[in-house]
Each structure stands twice: as C-alpha cells, then as structure tokens.
Amino acid sequence: xxxxxxxxxxxxxxxxxxxxxxxxxxxxxxxxxxxxxxxxxxxxxxxxxxxxxxxxxxxxxxxxxxxxxxxxxxxxxxxxxxxxxxxxxxxxxxxxxxxxxxxxxxxxxxxxxxxxxxxxxxxxxxxxxxxxxxxxxxxxxxxxxxxxxxxxxxxxxxxxxxxxxxxxxxxxxxxxxxxxxxxxxxxxxxxxxxxxxxxxxxxxxxxxxxxxxxxxxxxxxxxx
Amino acid sequence: xxxxxxxxxxxxxxxxxxxxxxxxxxxxxxxxxxxxxxxxxxxxxxxxxxxxxxxxxxxxxxxxxxxxxxxxxxxxxxxxxxxxxxxxxxxxxxxxxxxxxxxxxxxxxxxxxxxxxxxxxxxxxxxxxxxxxxxxxxxxxxxxxxxxxxxxxxxxxxxxxxxxxxxxxxxxxxxxxxxxxxxxxxxxxxxxxxxxxxxxxxxxxxxxxxxxxxxxxxxxxxxxxxxxxxxxxxxxxxxxxxxx
Numbered sequence: 061x062x063x064x065x066x067x068x069x070x071x072x073x074x075x076x077x078x079x080x081x082x083x084x085x086x087x088x089x090x091x092x093x094x095x096x097x098x099x100x101x102x103x104x105x106x107x108x109x110x111x112x113x114x115x116x117x118x119x120x121x122x123x124x125x126x127x128x129x130x131x132x133x134x135x136x137x138x139x140x141x142x143x144x145x146x147x148x149x150x151x152x153x154x155x156x157x158x159x160x161x162x163x164x165x166x167x168x169x170x171x172x173x174x175x176x177x178x179x180x181x182x183x184x185x186x187x188x189x190x191x192x193x194x195x196x197x198x199x200x201x202x203x204x205x206x207x208x209x210x211x212x213x214x215x216x217x218x219x220x221x222x223x224x225x226x227x228x229x230x231x232x233x234x235x236x237x238x239x240x241x242x243x244x245x246x247x248x249x250x251x252x253x254x255x256x257x258x259x260x261x262x263x264x265x266x267x268x269x270x271x272x273x274x275x276x277x278x279x280x281x282x283x284x
Numbered sequence: 285x286x287x288x289x290x291x292x293x294x295x296x297x298x299x300x301x302x303x304x305x306x307x308x309x310x311x312x313x314x315x316x317x318x319x320x321x322x323x324x325x326x327x328x329x330x331x332x333x334x335x336x337x338x339x340x341x342x343x344x345x346x347x348x349x350x351x352x353x354x355x356x357x358x359x360x361x362x363x364x365x366x367x368x369x370x371x372x373x374x375x376x377x378x379x380x381x382x383x384x385x386x387x388x389x390x391x392x393x394x395x396x397x398x399x400x401x402x403x404x405x406x407x408x409x410x411x412x413x414x415x416x417x418x419x420x421x422x423x424x425x426x427x428x429x430x431x432x433x434x435x436x437x438x439x440x441x442x443x444x445x446x447x448x449x450x451x452x453x454x455x456x457x458x459x460x461x462x463x464x465x466x467x468x469x470x471x472x473x474x475x476x477x478x479x480x481x482x483x484x485x486x487x488x489x490x491x492x493x494x495x496x497x498x499x500x501x502x503x504x505x506x507x508x509x510x511x512x513x514x515x516x517x518x519x520x521x522x523x524x525x526x527x528x
Contacts, residue, residue, distance in 0.1 A: 076325065076411075084325030133316035135326045138411040145408055173481035178417050181405050225459050226481040 062106045066115040069097040069147065073119025073189075076139025078146040084139075098147035108154040109161070112191055116144050116151075120189035124272030134182060137271065141185035148188070155193070162193040163282045167209045168219035169197035171234065174227035179251060183219060186271035192278065203234045210242050217246040217278055220264070225253045232262040239263060246281050248274050290385050290442055290496075293350035295434050296474070299427055301342045304393075306422035308334060315418055329415050343394025344423060345474050346431040350438070354386035354495070363493075368464050370493075373456035379503060380447055383495030387435050388468045389449070391427040392476050392489040393420045420488040428490050435494060444496045448503060451492035452482070465491055 072078075072094040075085050079093035092100070094116075101111050123140040126132035154160040166187050170180050177199045188194045195209055195216070210216060218238060222228040231249055238245050247264045259267035265281075268274040309319040311330045322330075355364045361377030363370040365386050372380065397420040404413030428449060436446050453459035462482040476489045484491065 084323070084328070086324055130316075135315055135329075135411055135414060136323060138414050139325060142409065142411055173479065173483065175483060175485070175487060177402065178405070178414060181410055182414075185410060224481060224483060225453070227483070 062101065062104050062110075065097055065101045065104060065106065066111065068092075069094060069101060069111070069115035070119040070122070072097060073116055073140055073143045073147065074122040076123075076136060076143050078139075078143040093146065094143040095146040095149075098150045102150060108151050108159060111147070112151060112160055116147055116189060117191050120144055120186065121275075124186065124190075124275060128270060128272045137182060137186060141182070141189055144189040145185070163191045163279065164193070165195060165213040165216035166192045166219060166278065167195045167197065167206070167213060167216050168221070169201035169206055169209075170199040170221045170223075171227050171230040172200055172202050173230055174222050174224055175199045176221070176223035176251075179223065180219075180221040183221070183250065183271040183274055187219070187275055187278065190275040190279065203237055206234055207237060207241060210238060210245060217248065217281070219248045219250070219274065221249075222251040222254065228253050228258065231264070235262050235264050246278070248277065250274065290350065290352040290444075292352065293387075293438055294347065294470075295349075295431060295438075296347035297345065297430065297434070299344040299346070299430060301336055301339050301344065301423070304342075304344045304423050304426040304430065305334060305336070306419065306426050310422055311415075311419055314422060315415075325411075326415075329412055330419075333412075333415055333419050338397065338400070341394075341396035341400050342423065343396060343475075344392070344427050345394070346389065346391030346427040347474050348387045348389040348431050348435055348494075349469060349473075350385060350387050350435075350496075351468065352385045354383055356380045356383055356495075365468060365493075368468060370461055370464055371458070372450075372461075373458075375456045376450055379450065379455070380493075380495045380500070382497045382499040383447060384498065385444070385496040387494045387496065388465055388491070389428060389431050389435070389494065390469060390474050390476055390489065390491045391424050391431055392474050392484075392486050393424040393427065394475075394488070395486040397423070398486060398488050424488050424490050428492075432494060435496075439496050444498060445500050446502065447495035447497075447500045449492050449494050451490060462491065465493070 077088050077093040079095040082093050083089050120140060123132055123137055127137050168184050170177055184194045184196045197209055220231050235247055238247060248266045249259050249264045250268055254267060256267045266277045308330055312319045312322045351365045356377055358377045358381060361374045363372045397416055401413045401416040439446055452462040459482050462478060466478045477485045
C-alpha cells in the first residue's frame with residue numbers, strides 16, 4: 061500500500077497536482093494531490109525520508125528530465141515545484157528534528173546590481189525539490205551578505221545568478237572572495253548571459269543552462 | 285541622395301491592457317510551447333491572466349524621439365546620433381545600413397505586474413507568477429509595437445521606411461550602451477529609471493532604436509549570428525511580430 065501511495069505521490073509531483081482541488085491535469089481531477097497523499101503516506105507509517113527520496117525527489121527528477129530534453133517547459137517545472145512544496149510542508153517538522161537529512165545546503169542569490177529573480181527562484185525550488193536545504197538570499201545580494209551566509213553554513217554549495225552582462229561581471233569578485241575564505245566551496249553560476257566559458261574564466265565550479273543540470277551537479281558532488 | 289527633410293518628433297502614449305494585450309499563442313510560445321500542444325493547466329492560467337481583470341496593475345506607456353541625422357559607420361562598426369556614438373557591433377551596423385535618421389524609443393508595462401509576479405512567487409505560487417512575468421514581457425513589446433506603428437505612419441509620410449527595433453543587450457550590442465541611449469531621452473521619460481548597471485526600472489521596460497531611411501527595410505532577425513538563446517525575439521519568431 062505504501063508503495064502505491066509513493067508512486068501516486070511521485071506522479072502528482074511530476075504532473076504538478078498540488079492538492080485535490082487542483083483541476084489539472086484533467087486525468088487526475090477530483091483525486092488526491094501531493095498534499096493529501098503526503099499526509100496519507102505519513103499516516104500509513106511511511107518514513108519521511110522515504111517520502112522525500114522515493115516520491116518527491118523522483119517526481120522532480122522525472123519532470124527535470126523532461127525539461128532537459130525539451131518535452132516540458134518552465135511552467136510545468138513550476139507546477140511540479142508547487143506540488144512538491146505542498147507535500148514538503150508536511151515533512152518540514154522532520155527536517156527540523158533531524159529525522160530526515162537533507163543532501164546539503166545550497167545558498168543562492170542574484171548578484172549585486174541585478175534585481176531579476178524568476179530564474180533564480182526556479183532553480184531554488186527545483187534544488188529544494190531534489191532534497192537540498194535552500195537558503196535564498198534574494199536579489200541584489202551584496203558580497204558581504206553572501207560571504208556571511210557561506211560562513212554560517214559550512215560546506216554549503218553556492219548558486220549565483222545574473223541576467224545582465226553588466227551584473228554578470230560582479231560574479232568574478234565574489235567567486236574570488238569565496239575561494240579565498242572558503243576554499244573547496246562548490247560555486248554554480250547561471251543566468252541568460254552566463255556561459256561555460258565565463259564560468260571557467262572566473263573560476264566557478266559549474267555552469268548549468270537549466271535547473272536540472274544544477275541538481276545533477278550538486279548531487280554528483282554531494283555523493284563524492 | 286540629398287538628405288531627407290525630417291523635423292523633430294517626440295511621441296508619447298499611454299495604453300490600456302486591451303490595447304496592449306498580447307495574443308494567447310504568443311504568451312504560450314514565449315514560454316516554449318507550440319500553442320495547440322500546451323498543457324491544459326498552462327492554457328487556463330494564461331487565459332485567466334489575459335482576461336483583463338488585472339487592469340489596475342498595468343501602467344503601460346511608451347514614447348519615441350526622432351533624431352533626423354544619423355550615420356552608420358560599417359567599418360568601425362558604429363552608429364552616430366547627434367553627439368553620441370554607439371558601438372553597435374558588426375551585426376547591427378549591417379542591419380542598420382542605409383539608415384538616414386534614428387528613433388530612440390522607450391516603453392514600459394509599469395511596476396504593478398512585476399510586483400504582482402514577485403508576490404505570487406513569494407506566496408508559493410511560482411507557476412502563476414512566472415506566467416504573469418511572461419505576460420508583462422509581452423505587454424511591453426506590444427506597447428513598443430504601438431509606438432513603432434506611430435513612427436511608421438510619420439516615416440511613411442516622409443517617404444521613409446523602418447528597420448527592425450534593436451535594443452542594447454541584443455544582436456551583439458552591449459547592454460552598457462543603454463546609458464548613451466538614455467542620454468538622448470528627456471529626463472524621466474515614461475517614468476523609467478536606469479541604474480548604474482544599466483538595469484531599467486520598472487524591469488518590464490524596453491528601450492532601443494529604429495532606423496529610418498529610403499532604402500532600409502524590416503529584415504528577419506539574424507538569430508543565427510547571435511548566441512543569446514534565451515532571447516524573447518528568437519522564441520517569438522516568426523508569428524508574434526505580425527508586421528515582420
């Protein structure tokens with residue numbers, strides 16, 4: 061029975077059905093969504109860690125794979141993220157108590173001078189859906205604020221976002237500062253003007269054009 | 285050819301959402317979808333936003349200033365407008381070749397919808413927030429279409445044609461050149477401010493130039509020469525710009 065709940069829960073996350081009142085997708089209309097199924101799983105005694113790893117992460121991975129090969133687009137990723145968030149609300153007490161371990165901490169922000177946040181928010185949600193604790197510093201993040209957050213979360217990974225070529229250059233100085241003060245920190249960069257070549261040039265660890273690629277990289281280094 | 289007699293011209297207009305309302309298929313296309321294949325949830329959300337219930341969130345306006353003397357230097361490559369010299373890059377210099385005058389335009393959707401989009405994301409509904417954000421991007425482009433139509437009417441009366449619209453940050457034209465562009469506009473034009481990092485506020489604003497001349501014409505965007513894969517114009521081709 062618990063396997064069936066987890067399967068349905070992962071389907072709801074993949075298809076973006078947050079709760080029973082969500083009318084979409086049409087084939088699941090009137091049926092429980094991620095919210096209700098997560099509660100059912102907990103009531104059935106499924107360990108919270110299994111709910112995270114065997115349902116939520118699986119559903120987000122599936123939609124991420126579809127996104128990566130052009131079968132799904134950002135709105136579907138966000139529907140999935142919304143469904144995942146609805147389920148995750150029931151797991152938060154277990155994160156707080158330490159009963160469920162996250163894969164790591166991911167500190168993310170849009171660099172100083174830049175106020176764009178949609179892309180950054182999408183990455184934050186997808187990374188959280190992959191089992192990471194996300195510390196979102198928002199937009200126009202000053203270097204000192206970012207460095208404080210890195211210091212407060214030893215071993216964290218960092219994500220830097222920029223949407224303008226004029227603000228993208230601010231990544232270089234902050235990457236250098238992080239490297240000096242916290243050597244070994246994984247630093248991911250992204251945003252419309254950012255490229256793999258720019259990533260290499262400024263000494264960041266990884267560039268991904270999409271959130272799923274960021275998750276793949278984070279999972280690879282977390283397991284290393 | 286002798287120079288064309290073109291007097292100074294400054295245009296400004298405010299538009300309702302009904303006037304600047306994008307087509308449903310363009311909103312879907314800009315998010316990546318082939319319109320008839322978009323998921324039902326996405327179509328429903330787009331229709332909800334296009335319904336016009338958010339009228340109070342929009343402050344759509346646009347304007348343009350005509351500069352009768354402009355010179356394209358293909359060798360540099362640069363565009364000279366009065367005392368300002370734009371380093372437009374080779375692609376854009378080629379696209380503007382033959383321009384005898386230039387219009388600098390600026391349009392905005394206002395701050396309301398981008399705030400609403402941010403609020404939706406903060407409240408845990410990034411899906412609707414993203415759609416609101418995409419819609420605002422297209423509304424400001426529609427406002428630019430409306431301004432361009434007025435520029436075209438004026439140009440045609442003078443026997444001139446228009447090039448495409450070009451903006452700093454696209455087609456190899458560096459976004460920093462936005463500072464020079466704003467120096468040609470009246471202070472506070474359309475209520476848009478420019479930061480030191482060349483970010484316009486409200487964010488849902490668009491600025492740029494249009495070339496005017498007897499031999500210029502609208503061309504297909506040279507996307508094959510550009511590596512900006514996230515570009516709005518690339519996603520919208522060929523249907524959104526109906527006059528293109």
